[in-house]
Amino acid sequence: xxxxxxxxxxxxxxxxxxxxxxxxxxxxxxxxxxxxxxxxxxxxxxxxxxxxxxxxxxxxxxxxxxxxxxxxxxxxxxxxxxxxxxxxxxxxxxxxxxxxxxxxxxxxxx
Amino acid sequence: xxxxxxxxxxxxxxxxxxxxxxxxxxxxxxxxxxxxxxxxxxxxxxxxxxxxxxxxxxxxxxxxxxxxxxxxxxxxxxxxxxxxxxxxxxxxxxxxxxxxxxxxxxxxxxxxxxx
Numbered sequence: 001x002x003x004x005x006x007x008x009x010x011x012x013x014x015x016x017x018x019x020x021x022x023x024x025x026x027x028x029x030x031x032x033x034x035x036x037x038x039x040x041x042x043x044x045x046x047x048x049x050x051x052x053x054x055x056x057x058x059x060x061x062x063x064x065x066x067x068x069x070x071x072x073x074x075x076x077x078x079x080x081x082x083x084x085x086x087x088x089x090x091x092x093x094x095x096x097x098x099x100x101x102x103x104x105x106x107x108x109x110x
Numbered sequence: 111x112x113x114x115x116x117x118x119x120x121x122x123x124x125x126x127x128x129x130x131x132x133x134x135x136x137x138x139x140x141x142x143x144x145x146x147x148x149x150x151x152x153x154x155x156x157x158x159x160x161x162x163x164x165x166x167x168x169x170x171x172x173x174x175x176x177x178x179x180x181x182x183x184x185x186x187x188x189x190x191x192x193x194x195x196x197x198x199x200x201x202x203x204x205x206x207x208x209x210x211x212x213x214x215x216x217x218x219x220x221x222x223x224x225x
Binding site (some may be wrong): 045088096 | 114150
C-alpha cells in the first residue's frame with residue numbers, strides 16, 4: 001500500500017518565522033501536488049512538481065521534489081496569518097491515482 | 111460562477127435515513143470524484159467517473175451509490191445512514207483521468223452529520 005506521511009501534523013508559530021513541512025514516502029511518484037485547504041472550503045492546488053530535484057517558488061513558498069521523487073518539502077519564509085490552513089500533499093502513482101497525505105495543520109499567530 | 115458546486119452544504123439527519131448530495135462542474139472536465147474527509151482531515155477517495163463511466167470504486171459500503179447522468183454531474187446517494195458516515199464529502203473534477211499532473215478542482219464540501 002502506498003503511503004504519504006506528512007510532518008509535522010500540527011504547527012503553530014508566530015508571524016514572521018520560517019517553517020518547513022515534509023511529505024515522505026517509500027514509493028516513487030510521477031508527480032506530486034501541494035494543496036492548501038482553508039476552513040469550510042475545499043483544497044486548492046498550490047503547485048505541481050514533476051522532475052526529481054525540482055524547486056518551484058510561489059512568492060514566499062518554496063516547494064522541492066526529492067531527487068528520487070519519493071519526498072517533497074514546502075518551506076515558507078516570513079510566515080503571515082494568511083498562510084494559516086491545512087497543507088496537503090498528494091502523489092500521483094503509476095496508475096495516475098492520487099495518494100494523499102494526512103495534512104499539516106498550520107496556524108500563524110499575529 | 112462556481113466551478114464545482116455541491117449541495118447541500120450542510121446536512122443533519124437521523125440514523126437509518128437515506129440522503130443525496132449533488133455535484134455539478136462547469137469546467138468542461140471529463141473526470142469527477144467523490145472524496146470523504148474525516149474528523150482528522152484525511153482525504154479518502156470513494157469514487158471516480160470519467161465521461162460518465164465509473165473508473166475508481168474504492169472499498170466503500172454498497173450503501174453508497176454514485177450516479178453520473180452526464181459528465182458535468184456526479185451525485186452521491188447514501189442509504190441507511192450510520193453514525194460513522196458523519197464527515198465532509200467533497201466533490202472534485204479534473205480535465206482527464208489519464209493525466210498524472212492534472213489539477214483537482216474541489217467543491218466547498220457537504221458536511222453530513224448523522225445523529
